[in-house]
Amino acid sequence: MTKWDLFPLAAAEEARVVDDAFRVLMIMSVPVFTFVLAALLYAIPRFRKGGEPAGDGPAIHTHGPTVATWFLATTALTLLVIVFPGTTGLLELRHHAAREPDLVVKVEGTRFFWKMTYPQQGVLSVTELVLPVGKRVRFEVTATDVVHSFWIPAFRTKIDAVPGLVTTTHVTPDKTGSFQEDSFFRLQCAELCGVAHSLMQTPVRVVEQSEFESWVAKQVPAPSS
Amino acid sequence: MALLPLVRGLSLGAVGFLLGGGLAAGIRGLMGLDPWSAEPVIVVGYVFGLIGWLLGVGLWGTWAREWLGLAPKKDHVHDWRRYFRFCTDHKVIGVQYLVTFMVIMLLGGLLAVLMRVELMQPGKTLMGPGQFNNAMSLHGILMVAVAVATIMGGFANFLVPLLIGAEDVAFPRLNALSYWIIPPVAVLLLATPLMGGFDAGWTAYPPLSVINAPGQTLYLLAFLTFGISSIVGGMNFLATIITLRAPGMSWSRLPIFVWSIFAAALISLTATQFVAYGLLMIILERVAGTSFFNSAQGGAPLLYQHIFWFYSHPAVYIMILPAFGVVLEVLAHFSRKPLFAYKWVVGAFLSIVVLSFFVWAHHLFTSGMADYLHLPFMVTTELISIPTGVVFLAGLGTIWLGRLWLTTPMLFALGFLFNFLIGGITGIFLADVPTDIQLQDTYFVVAHFHYTIMGGEVFAIMAGGYYWFPKITGRMYNDRLGKLHFWWMLVTYNLTFLPMFWAGVQGMNRRVADFPPELAGVNLFASIASFFLAASFVVLVYNLVVSWKRGPVAAANPWRARTLEWQTTSPPPLENFPAEPQVMGSPYDYGVPGSVHSRPGIAGGAQEVKHAQG
Structure with a gap:
């Protein structure tokens, strides 16, 4: 994490796409914000009268070139953010999602905990989400009672867990780390689900492949279904 | 007795509630179900109530008698008692709306302060997470109601x-109806804590809103009733x-505030039905066991x-279009420019x-x-920034x-431009x-x-409130206190909410009673700022009341x-203008040299006589 990053920690390939888009939008916002603010800060002291003005201002109803310029400029800016970073970022995320996953994790939200099943490994965990670094993971998310939302801030990924529906999201963690080091490594419920909603979180740990395998070996076997 | 209509309303309401509740219990009994199940009894009782x-x-006396061929009763009250009656004067109704929603805004603000106390530090501070969720949900719907109805119901009326x-x-009588349907909404919402509150937020997503405490049903009935008021108001x-x-008064001479109300009314007439259906479906899930949203069935x-959201996104334009109207109106008149x-x-x-x-x-x-x-x-969402940009162009071009x-x-209108600029730009990040x-x-x-x-x-509500205060009350507010209120509110408002962008980027999710300890600093800062923000309303209320x-x-x-x-007295007479x-x-x-917007009508003149005969 460099000093200038707005987000504290990014630990997945997909997170870079999101952060890049955020950065581009920040950079575009600065001139727009500054322009309007400068116009206000110039106009207010420049044109104010101390108290009730005696006469009227000039009868300018509109000014074609100004309106046309403004309209074209705002339209151009809007189209720009739609295309870049909006559509380009979206396509990039789709591209990531289209790749074959190395690992599938089934995630099930129930008030107020998450259950992670690793079907390829045949294990399940409710205390911790452990992932190997550098591997493509597909999360298949659902819920048993109410709507929850699967959010891992460090991965910039979020998808609702909806009863009766399996939603998917794809992540390639590219940095090891754990909740103990940074709270961005947490699986947090992001959709209001009841009394303990804010506490519905599970630590996330990204480890080397070998460590992942030894963790798997120690887990409870998942009931075959 | 001054409050007789209210007493009559409450008594008949109670009778209706007992009738409806008894009916529901009776039907349930005949069906072999437990007759006194709380929610079905409350729902049917409420409709009758x-x-x-x-x-x-007042609906009976001034209106419903006609349905049976009886002559409606005329109400000859002209003093303060009008405000406690089914009065059809749009100015009285406007004041009823403004005062009611000012009080609701203060209540919602109080809840916000309680929430900020809870969020001063991680862990439990004041309320537990359960109470926090209830407070947050109630704050949400109270403020949504304030945002929908203060301008549309108050100023517009x-x-x-x-x-x-x-x-x-x-339709003056429909207008009175659209106001008098609101006190039951307030009663229901304030009664929710008695029935366990509702903790699903103002959005009330099922299945949570189907399985939580019975307070949720009161909330659903309240929102549904409020929707009827919006639909009727929009049509009117x-x-x-x-x-x-x-x-x-051709369309091209219409003041921009009227245009903004016209635009917002188009939305409130046509979109509100959808949320009403959604809420009704949840009520049916709860009391009749339907399964619109139950995936197991x-x-x-x-x-x-x-x-x-098919309603609730358009609804934000019911809130903001009239705000654009107020702000542009104020900017034009105080810039003394078209x-x-x-x-x-x-x-x-x-x-x-x-x-x-x-x-x-x-x-x-x-x-x-x-x-x-x-x-x-x-794409569609971001396209909205183009017309919004036109509003900024108009604002800057006018001053x-x-x-x-x-x-x-x-000052408030200019403050609007600053705040809304930040709100608009950050909207792009979410679109x-x-x-x-x-x-x-x-x-x-x-x-x-x-x-x-x-x-x-x-x-914008503040801009409009101070701008029209002399017209509505016939008295002038204290300008020094008004300006103090503006600067106080502008600064504390920004100190409260600007850090929240940061908190969000730093991983704080919303609607939480607790947060990671790293976010303690930014939350404490926002909380303290919010207490000063709340205090600015004391200045406002003192100024308005005195x-x-x-x-x-x-x-x-x-x-x-x-x-x-402004071309009639402050406050205006019952008929607004002596003649059209x-x-x-x-x-x-x-x-523009020699230009005139309007000429007073001549009382008893040709136009007036024609009007009276027409």
Whole structure:
């Protein structure tokens, strides 16, 4: 994490796409914000009268070139953010999602905990989400009672867990780390689900492949279904 | 007895409730179910109770008697007691709305303060997470109601007929109905804590809203009833603006505030039905065991989210379009210059109305809806920044080269531009799908919508409130206190909500009673700032109350503004104008030599006689 990053920690390939888009939008916002603010800060002291003005201002109803310029400029800016970073970022995320996953994790939200099943490994965990670094993971998310939302801030990924529906999201963690080091490594419920909603979180740990395998070996076997 | 109508309304309401509740219990008994199940009894009891309340409070005497061929009773009360009756004068109804929603705003603000106390530090501070969720949900719906109804119900009622030179709205009795249906809404919402509260937020997503405490049912009934008021109000304003404009008040001479109400009314008439259906479906889930949203029985939780936002996104334009109208109105009169690019602004309002119906699914980017819907909804949502940009163009173009009179309302209108600029720019981050995936459901969203609705609309409400205070009350507010209120609120408002963008980016999700310890600093800062923000309302309330009672008597037109409401006395007489005014030109022709917006009608003149005979 460099000093200038707005987000504290990014630990997945997909997170870079999101952060890049955020950065581009920040950079575009600065001139727009500054322009309007400068116009206000110039106009207010420049044109104010101390108290009730005696006469009227000039009868300018509109000014074609100004309106046309403004309209074209705002339209151009809007189209720009739609295309870049909006559509380009979206396509990039789709591209990531289209790749074959190395690992599938089934995630099930129930008030107020998450259950992670690793079907390829045949294990399940409710205390911790452990992932190997550098591997493509597909999360298949659902819920048993109410709507929850699967959010891992460090991965910039979020998808609702909806009863009766399996939603998917794809992540390639590219940095090891754990909740103990940074709270961005947490699986947090992001959709209001009841009394303990804010506490519905599970630590996330990204480890080397070998460590992942030894963790798997120690887990409870998942009931075959 | 002054409060007789209220007593009658409450008594008939109670009778209705008992009748309805008994009916529900009886039917349940006949069906072999437990007769005294709370929620079905309350729902049916409430429907009958609501009808009883309305009949008792005045609907029977002034209206329903006609349905049976009886002559309606005329109410001859002209003093303060009007405000506690089923009065059809749009100005009385406007004041009823304004005072009611001012009180609701203060209550909602109090809840916000309690929430900020809880969020001063991680862990439990004051309330537990359960109470926090209830407080947050109640704060949400109270403030949504304030945002929907303060301008549309309050200012628009008082001012639209005046601004178009009419005597009243098109359907005065419906207008009174749209107000008197609101006290039951307030009662229901304030009663929710007695029944376990409701903790599903104002959005009430099922299945949570189907399985939580019975307080949820009171909430659903309240919101549904409030929706009826919105629909009726919207229809009334459309009819009024289309049919009751004074001679000469062509569409191109309509004050921009009236245009903004016209645009917002189009939305509230046509979109509100959808949320009503959504809420009704949840009520049926709870009391009749239907399965619209129960996936185990083939229902779909996502269905509700689409229906809900199909109304609730357009609803934010019911809030913000009238705010644009107030702000542009104030900017033009206090710059003493024509409203810049008037026709473009009208076009912008109407295109926002159309676009507002095609953007709802941007609330669902992370909901699990089909991926191919992301792109089109991102495009439509971002297109709204073009008409919004036109509003900024009009604002800046109007003050440019003007003769700015920095009164309290003018300061609030300028403050609106600053706050809404931040609210608008941060909206782009939420409309762009890649950034929204991370920011959705975080404090970034909380900060964004408070910038548009509180920094935006509430500042516009303040601008309008101070601007029209002398017209509504006939007295002038204290200008020094008004300016103190402005600066105090502008600074503390920004200190409260600007850090919330940061908290969101730093990983604080919304609607939480607790947060990671790293976020302690930013939350403590926002909490302390919010207490100072709350204190600024003490200045406002003191100023309003004292000035209303003892302020200097206001002239008919203290601002030398050209629009019609200022061409009659403050406050205006019952019939608004001695005779129907004649509109001769644009309301904004400041600086145009010899231009006139209106000419007073001549009482008993040809026009008046024709009108009286007509």
